[in-house]
Amino acid sequence: MAEEMTAKNFIEREIDKDLAEGVYDHVHTRFPPEPNGYLHIGHAKAILTNYGLAQKYNGKFNLRFDDTNPMKEKTEFVQSIIADVKWLGADFEDRLYFASDYFDEMYEKAILLIKKGKAYVSDLSAEEITATRGDFVTPGKEDPGRNRTIEENLDLFQRMKNGEFEDGSKVLRARIDMAAGNINMRDPVVYRIARLTHHNTGDKWCIYPLYDFAHPIEDAIEGITHSCCTLEFEAHRPLYNWFVTECEYENPPRQIEFAKMYLTNVVTGKRYIKKLVEDGIVDGWDDPRLVTIAALRRRGYTPDSIKKFVELAGLSKADSSCDLDMLEYCIRDDLKLKAPRLMAVLHPVKLILDNYPEGQTEEVEIPLNLEVPEMGTRKVTFGRELYIEQEDFMEVPAHKYFRMFPGNEVRLMGAYYAKCTGCEKDADGNVTVIHAEYDPTQKSGQETRKVKGTIHWVSADDCLDATVRLYENLVDEEKGKLNADGTLNLNPNSRTILEHCKLESSLKDAKPFDSFQFVRNGFFNVDCRDSEDGRPVFNRIVGLKSSFKPQA
RNA sequence: AGCGCCAUAGCCAAAUGGUAAGGCAACGGACUCUGACUCCGUGAUUUCCAGGUUCGAACCCUGGUGGCGCUGCCA
Numbered sequence: 001m002a003e004e005m006t007a008k009n010f011i012e013r014e015i016d017k018d019l020a021e022g023v024y025d026h027v028h029t030r031f032p033p034e035p036n037g038y039l040h041i042g043h044a045k046a047i048l049t050n051y052g053l054a055q056k057y058n059g060k061f062n063l064r065f066d067d068t069n070p071m072k073e074k075t076e077f078v079q080s081i082i083a084d085v086k087w088l089g090a091d092f093e094d095r096l097y098f099a100s101d102y103f104d105e106m107y108e109k110a111i112l113l114i115k116k117g118k119a120y121v122s123d124l125s126a127e128e129i130t131a132t133r134g135d136f137v138t139p140g141k142e143d144p145g146r147n148r149t150i151e152e153n154l155d156l157f158q159r160m161k162n163g164e165f166e167d168g169s170k171v172l173r174a175r176i177d178m179a180a181g182n183i184n185m186r187d188p189v190v191y192r193i194a195r196l197t198h199h200n201t202g203d204k205w206c207i208y209p210l211y212d213f214a215h216p217i218e219d220a221i222e223g224i225t226h227s228c229c230t231l232e233f234e235a236h237r238p239l240y241n242w243f244v245t246e247c248e249y250e251n252p253p254r255q256i257e258f259a260k261m262y263l264t265n266v267v268t269g270k271r272y273i274k275k276l277v278e279d280g281i282v283d284g285w286d287d288p289r290l291v292t293i294a295a296l297r298r299r300g301y302t303p304d305s306i307k308k309f310v311e312l313a314g315l316s317k318a319d320s321s322c323d324l325d326m327l328e329y330c331i332r333d334d335l336k337l338k339a340p341r342l343m344a345v346l347h348p349v350k351l352i353l354d355n356y357p358e359g360q361t362e363e364v365e366i367p368l369n370l371e372v373p374e375m376g377t378r379k380v381t382f383g384r385e386l387y388i389e390q391e392d393f394m395e396v397p398a399h400k401y402f403r404m405f406p407g408n409e410v411r412l413m414g415a416y417y418a419k420c421t422g423c424e425k426d427a428d429g430n431v432t433v434i435h436a437e438y439d440p441t442q443k444s445g446q447e448t449r450k451v452k453g454t455i456h457w458v459s460a461d462d463c464l465d466a467t468v469r470l471y472e473n474l475v476d477e478e479k480g481k482l483n484a485d486g487t488l489n490l491n492p493n494s495r496t497i498l499e500h501c502k503l504e505s506s507l508k509d510a511k512p513f514d515s516f517q518f519v520r521n522g523f524f525n526v527d528c529r530d531s532e533d534g535r536p537v538f539n540r541i542v543g544l545k546s547s548f549k550p551q552a
Numbered sequence: 553a554g555c556g557c558c559a560u561a562g563c564c565a566a567a568u569g570g571u572a573a574g575g576c577a578a579c580g581g582a583c584u585c586u587g588a589c590u591c592c593g594u595g596a597u598u599u600c601c602a603g604g605u606u607c608g609a610a611c612c613c614u615g616g617u618g619g620c621g622c623u624g625c626c627a
Contacts, residue, residue: 007565068627069627126625136555167625168625180555182554185555189625191625192625210625212627214627215627232622232627233627234622236622238556257557313575316558316564316565319621320563323562323563325576327576328576341586370584370589371589371590400587520586520587544587544589
């Protein structure tokens with residue numbers, strides 16, 4: 001019941017006002033994607049914003065496919081979008097709708113407009129309509145069809161529907177104002193002729209409504225109160241209101257626009273992501289370097305972390321771009337209480353405890369998560385030969401370095417103290433083996449003296465070989481996100497880096513999608529898609545921050 | 553050029569006429585069987601600029617400047 005007293009965002013203030021003035025007595029929102037691609041982090045903001053508003057005001061939330069243009073739409077995308085919305089936790093219950101299910105009502109409303117003298121059939125070609133629309137400073141020219149009688153328009157429109165005319169030969173236009181400063185109001189096209197098979201209605205229709213006409217009707221039919229969308233539809237709001245009024249809907253919905261979600265130096269935007277996929281620069285829609293919902297899920301991001309991110313980023317009408325740091329903070333914050341901690345050595349080097357009996361091993365018990373004791377413990381094999389992280393040894397220690405170096409004693413996490421006695425090197429000077437002596441009197445939990453450093457390790461006799469996948473940013477940080485011509489400046493180093501690592505054997509039961517914190521190496525999850533030759537593949541979800549900065 | 557929207561710290565973002573919240577990032581420091589986490593501390597004499605109204609302006613007005621959107625039979 002600890003209700004946080006967070007400041008209301010501007011949409012909530014609008015809703016409060018509507019409720020107070022009695023414009024609406026409830027709240028009903030929707031997420032209306034066109035099924036023409038996969039959802040990404042930007043859609044997550046739209047989904048969670050609309051869903052969140054419904055929740056806050058005890059209202060309802062619909063998922064509706066805005067499938068009025070069969071040219072671009074596919075059933076494949078319908079399925080993935082439903083899965084993504086559900087995964088994010090935006091519960092639309094049984095309210096899954098398709099705009100195409102409203103085609104009959106839309107057709108009736110078009111007839112109503114014609115009867116009111118508010119719509120007419122045009123014989124102009126697409127080029128002619130463009131040419132006569134005028135531009136920012138020139139008013140448009142009136143369409144000859146504008147003066148047709150209602151009877152003529154009714155007849156022509158019905159014949160359009162009946163398939164008597166060729167694709168593109170006629171359209172239905174709303175009769176508004178060819179001189180409007182807002183170009184969207186210059187007699188927009190409402191229906192086009194297109195003989196295309198629709199994924200939902202098949203070949204029933206050869207005329208299809210356009211967004212500006214269809215969307216307000218869809219909202220009105222579903223009883224939507226607040227139709228929240230992104231800023232690029234702002235100039236369409238007068239049209240939205242015009243249609244909802246002229247189509248004579250009672251208690252019509254109202255549109256409110258908010259700024260899109262952008263991430264700095266990350267490829268957002270359907271068409272750019274699509275291009276990366278099509279050009280083969282990434283492996284697919286769920287390539288973990290992408291920020292599609294599918295990619296984030298595969299990468300190991302949780303729905304809670306994305307929800308937190310959307311809330312943290314806030315809502316406004318100002319164009320903005322969030323630092324990726326904020327998203328990463330959210331997943332770290334979420335996972336730190338959910339993910340068990342395990343030891344993994346990404347860049348192994350052997351450590352031999354010369355005074356530990358050969359052939360002997362023992363088990364040590366280590367908590368799975370220090371902050372969540374209820375998570376329990378796991379048993380890890382300890383022995384004479386271990387692997388430790390290359391960076392946890394320095395032959396000549398840096399300033400304030402308190403890991404392993406000759407003469408220094410460190411804690412082997414969960415086991416004993418060990419004092420470094422030296423190392424072996426190959427001809428090139430690379431450290432191949434580190435030697436140390438352990439102190440059997442200083443077992444974890446029984447120590448009588450303190451030591452400054454703790455390092456992680458895995459047993460050379462009982463560990464798992466695995467592959468981990470690290471990622472580098474796809475986009476060049478120096479040059480920014482996009483060029484003026486819409487091309488991408490790809491980071492020349494952008495790639496997936498596969499590394500061989502050693503994991504403690506208690507990880508052998510890991511299942512796809514499981515997330516872990518690899519001590520000091522960050523959070524990883526088991527990849528749901530590919531495990532090469534039976535060995536697990538881990539994706540790095542996010543790294544940890546380190547305040548250790550060795551000075552020269 | 554016309555219409556519309558926007559401008560608060562490196563990045564998000566509150567404050568909506570009463571004297572600039574919070575988060576991320578950064579930087580100090582404490583703590584730590586993860587150099588993680590946590591905890592403490594450090595930031596705007598000022599809200600794009602210039603005027604105006606007002607006892608009082610980030611908020612209202614005027615004029616600039618800068619950014620974004622709109623001239624699909626896409627959504």
